[in-house]
Amino acid sequence: xxxxxxxxxxxxxxxxxxxxxxxxxxxxxxxxxxxxxxxxxxxxxxxxxxxxxxxxxxxxxxxxxxxxxxxxxxxxxxxxxxxxxxxxxxxxxxxxxxxxxxxxxxxxxxxxxxxxxxxxxxxxxxxxxxxxxxxxxxxxxxxxxxxxxxxxxxxxxxxxxxxxxxxxxxxxxxxxxxxxxxxxxxxxxxxxxxxxxxxxxxxxxxxxxxxxxxxxxxxxxxxxxxxxxxxxxxxxxxxxxxxxxxxxxxxxxxxxxxxxxxxxxxxxxxxxxxxxxxxxxxxxxxxxxxxxxxxxxxxxxxxxxxxxxxxxxxxxxxxxxxxxxxxxxxxxxxxxxxxxxxxxxxxxxxxxxxxxxxxxxxxxxxxxxxxxxxxxxxxxxxxxxxxxxxxxxxxxxxxxxxxxxxxxxxxxxxxxxxxxxx
Amino acid sequence: xxxxxxxxxxxxxxxxxxxxxxxxxxxxxxxxxxxxxxxxxxxxxxxxxxxxxxxxxxxxxxxxxxxxxxxxxxxxxxxxxxxxxxxxxxxxxxxxxxxxxxxxxxxxxxxxxxxxxxxxxxxxxxxxxxxxxxxxxxxxxxxxxxxxxxxxxxxxxxxxxxxxxxxxxxxxxxxxxxxxxxxxxxxxxxxxxxxxxxxxxxxxxxxxxxxxxxxxxxxxxxxxxxxxxxxxxxxxxxxxxxxxxxxxxxxxxxxxxxxxxxxxxxxxxxxxxxxxxxxxxxxxxxxxxxxxxxxxxxxxxxxxxxxxxxxxxxxxxxxxxxxxxxxxxxxxxxxxxxxxxxxxxxxxxxxxxxxxxxxxxxxxxxxxxxxxxxxxxxxxxxxxxxxxxxxxxxxxxxxxxxxxxxxxxxxxxxxxxxxxxx
Numbered sequence: 001x002x003x004x005x006x007x008x009x010x011x012x013x014x015x016x017x018x019x020x021x022x023x024x025x026x027x028x029x030x031x032x033x034x035x036x037x038x039x040x041x042x043x044x045x046x047x048x049x050x051x052x053x054x055x056x057x058x059x060x061x062x063x064x065x066x067x068x069x070x071x072x073x074x075x076x077x078x079x080x081x082x083x084x085x086x087x088x089x090x091x092x093x094x095x096x097x098x099x100x101x102x103x104x105x106x107x108x109x110x111x112x113x114x115x116x117x118x119x120x121x122x123x124x125x126x127x128x129x130x131x132x133x134x135x136x137x138x139x140x141x142x143x144x145x146x147x148x149x150x151x152x153x154x155x156x157x158x159x160x161x162x163x164x165x166x167x168x169x170x171x172x173x174x175x176x177x178x179x180x181x182x183x184x185x186x187x188x189x190x191x192x193x194x195x196x197x198x199x200x201x202x203x204x205x206x207x208x209x210x211x212x213x214x215x216x217x218x219x220x221x222x223x224x225x226x227x228x229x230x231x232x233x234x235x236x237x238x239x240x241x242x243x244x245x246x247x248x249x250x251x252x253x254x255x256x257x258x259x260x261x262x263x264x265x266x267x268x269x270x271x272x273x274x275x276x277x278x279x280x281x282x283x284x285x286x287x288x289x290x291x292x293x294x295x296x297x298x299x300x301x302x303x304x305x306x307x308x309x310x311x312x313x314x315x316x317x318x319x320x321x322x323x324x325x326x327x328x329x330x331x332x333x334x335x336x337x338x339x340x341x342x343x344x345x346x347x348x349x350x351x352x353x354x355x356x357x358x359x360x361x362x363x364x365x366x367x368x369x370x371x372x373x374x375x376x377x378x379x380x381x382x383x384x385x386x387x388x389x390x391x392x393x394x395x396x397x398x399x400x401x402x403x404x405x406x407x408x409x410x411x412x413x414x415x416x417x418x419x420x421x422x
Numbered sequence: 423x424x425x426x427x428x429x430x431x432x433x434x435x436x437x438x439x440x441x442x443x444x445x446x447x448x449x450x451x452x453x454x455x456x457x458x459x460x461x462x463x464x465x466x467x468x469x470x471x472x473x474x475x476x477x478x479x480x481x482x483x484x485x486x487x488x489x490x491x492x493x494x495x496x497x498x499x500x501x502x503x504x505x506x507x508x509x510x511x512x513x514x515x516x517x518x519x520x521x522x523x524x525x526x527x528x529x530x531x532x533x534x535x536x537x538x539x540x541x542x543x544x545x546x547x548x549x550x551x552x553x554x555x556x557x558x559x560x561x562x563x564x565x566x567x568x569x570x571x572x573x574x575x576x577x578x579x580x581x582x583x584x585x586x587x588x589x590x591x592x593x594x595x596x597x598x599x600x601x602x603x604x605x606x607x608x609x610x611x612x613x614x615x616x617x618x619x620x621x622x623x624x625x626x627x628x629x630x631x632x633x634x635x636x637x638x639x640x641x642x643x644x645x646x647x648x649x650x651x652x653x654x655x656x657x658x659x660x661x662x663x664x665x666x667x668x669x670x671x672x673x674x675x676x677x678x679x680x681x682x683x684x685x686x687x688x689x690x691x692x693x694x695x696x697x698x699x700x701x702x703x704x705x706x707x708x709x710x711x712x713x714x715x716x717x718x719x720x721x722x723x724x725x726x727x728x729x730x731x732x733x734x735x736x737x738x739x740x741x742x743x744x745x746x747x748x749x750x751x752x753x754x755x756x757x758x759x760x761x762x763x764x765x766x767x768x769x770x771x772x773x774x775x776x777x778x779x780x781x782x783x784x785x786x787x788x789x790x791x792x793x794x795x796x797x798x799x800x801x802x803x804x805x806x807x808x809x810x811x812x813x814x815x816x817x818x819x820x821x822x823x824x825x826x827x828x829x830x831x832x833x834x835x836x837x838x839x840x841x842x843x844x
Binding site for chain 2: 025026029043044045046050079080081082083098099100101136140141142148156157158159160161162163164165166167168169185186187188191192195197198199200201202203204205206207209210211213214221227298299300304356357365367368369370371372374375377402
């Protein structure tokens with residue numbers, strides 16, 4: 001049996017990053033750039049006003065004050081979107097709106113709040129302003145030829161704003177992977193059917209589809225393969241249109257485990273089929289006609305934990321994401337834990353951050369069939385293979401499964417009315 | 423001018439939670455339940471085997487050992503999905519697969535690794551097991567009539583697994599809000615057009631659409647309204663099909679700011695139009711024919727920060743999410759900050775967690791037109807209205823804008839091969 005790290009390495013070394021596709025920026029949120037983005041224009045494109053006010057020559061108003069304001073002649077108006085054709089001379093001003101280009105001759109803008117307008121033609125300025133006041137220089141945000149993003153950057157909402165700002169409607173991003181999902185087992189019935197004695201609902205397909213979506217992939221649900229070669233072969237073939245195939249169930253030592261032989265008959269090269277961990281020891285990874293195939297265990301918790309440790313990093317790599325793994329933190333364990341040696345355990349747990357410290361405690365039932373344990377957990381305690389005891393109050397390593405819930409974050413005190421929270 | 427908290431309260435008190443819609447669980451990831459979910463079935467539905475092995479009577483093998491194994495007669499096979507019709511008597515066993523119902527008469531399962539099978543009819547057991555060994559009790563995960571989720575719970579991937587497990591293909595969730603977005607200004611051109619002198623690309627519509635999507639809403643882009651009553655009125659009317667309308671630009675003191683009057687002509691009740699903060703002082707909120715309307719400022723940074731503070735919490739409330747606000751943490755400021763009094767500043771910043779401590783420093787350019795400042799920031803330092811100085815090394819309050827990047831999380835040391843990261 002290989003270790004978790006050996007398994008991850010065996011997987012990632014065989015997972016290529018996907019090719020690129022051209023997307024409108026309105027559809028590119030969360031995607032990874034497959035090109036460097038060079039701005040062909042400066043932002044702002046021309047010097048413009050940061051305020052509503054009057055474009056002036058700063059030296060003209062150097063001695064103005066509330067007691068003895070300086071009076072300037074208004075020669076034009078510059079609304080946003082229009083450049084005045086006139087040039088400001090001594091004693092002259094142009095009414096200007098936020099964002100409008102600075103007129104020729106002006107070197108500053110005095111905000112409207114510091115002025116008094118007596119009539120259409122004249123404005124009194126109550127205070128001097130330095131040269132450059134309220135002037136946004138051309139290119140102060142982005143210069144011409146500046147590389148604003150690099151290949152591999154992930155596009156958040158501010159990045160989308162930037163792409164729009166530099167006038168890029170389309171960008172090349174890494175393609176999103178399509179992931180075929182099939183559940184195996186004679187004991188499974190689909191949602192909406194009535195299970196007979198010995199039968200249970202197919203929950204793994206939906207759990208995996210949700211995990212695939214969360215990881216940025218596009219799930220393709222193939223349904224249930226019964227425990228016979230024909231069924232398995234037929235559904236596996238259906239799945240080969242995808243960029244990855246996930247199966248759940250059918251990888252333990254039982255007599256009815258046909259998955260490996262069926263995969264082999266189709267030409268699968270199996271890279272490993274057992275990992276030194278719990279839950280999820282039986283966990284196969286192969287390459288079938290160039291397509292990565294994960295044979296995940298059938299117990300719901302084992303399926304989801306195996307996805308987290310092995311499939312999610314692979315999906316991240318396919319999408320060109322730099323950080324393949326979930327964040328890992330050190331936390332103080334609130335109670336002792338015991339296990340047998342040999343396998344590493346991933347213990348479903350609740351981690352929380354308070355007063356500058358992470359603490360963690362395991363959720364109650366750790367059976368690999370107990371879906372509640374995954375619902376309640378926000379993290380996994382990493383219980384090393386060679387250890388049998390983790391003492392209370394000791395520091396342990398914890399994988400954080402959810403960003404926000406486990407983040408060192410209190411609800412905001414006094415920041416908005418808590419009583420209105422639904 | 424009102425404070426940020428007064429503005430948030432004024433908004434949230436006028437934002438109702440949306441109605442409910444019925445979704446297939448395959449489409450419900452991330453949504454908020456609009457019903458309690460009671461399980462009508464137990465999970466597991468019947469006592470079943472946790473292992474591949476042999477269902478036995480534990481007292482029959484109480485004295486078995488490797489030296490003197492106990493031999494049992496195999497009377498049937500119980501593959502997953504099928505219940506054996508036979509009852510186990512003294513000295514008998516039934517071959518059983520993981521997940522198969524425990525046959526009548528058996529009280530434990532001995533795993534296949536602890537047995538030797540000599541022929542079709544007999545198995546030798548090498549070790550005793552206690553009563554209940556490898557037996558999953560009916561209902562040990564979920565009991566009949568148990569409330570597995572409550573109204574208001576958000577559905578993660580483990581929740582989807584649970585809903586499938588209890589056989590629920592459909593659930594009621596809170597409807598997703600549709601958010602109309604319009605940009606205002608004569609200076610704007612759409613992406614793909616060629617800006618003339620004085621013109622810039624409409625970036626706010628795309629920034630807001632991305633923020634709406636991140637917050638779980640469905641953006642409806644109305645395009646650009648020019649600075650005239652007819653255009654504004656026409657687009658605002660287009661937006662009233664949505665559950666919320668966002669405008670950007672046209673809310674400052676300038677002569678060309680028609681938004682307020684146009685909204686008023688359409689029957690808008692304006693609740694406030696200025697907030698004591700920077701960036702984003704001009705920020706209007708009204709109710710137009712029952713629809714909440716946010717008049718956001720036009721500078722890209724002001725638009726995005728105002729969305730974060732006011733629109734995002736409103737969208738969370740509409741969707742029934744319990745935590746309306748971004749997480750807030752205390753961090754050590756790495757350099758001094760200065761400002762004028764009166765307005766609260768939200769300073770774009772990079773927060774990081776290392777060695778058990780949060781630190782934060784402001785990004786370089788804080789102009790409200792500098793999109794780069796939002797791209798670089800992962801957080802906002804809250805610089806209180808009454809203060810003018812924040813000293814280096816002092817503790818400051820910080821709003822975390824992104825879950826993962828700012829989380830107290832190092833890349834996993836030795837957890838997977840870093841060199842393979844694309």
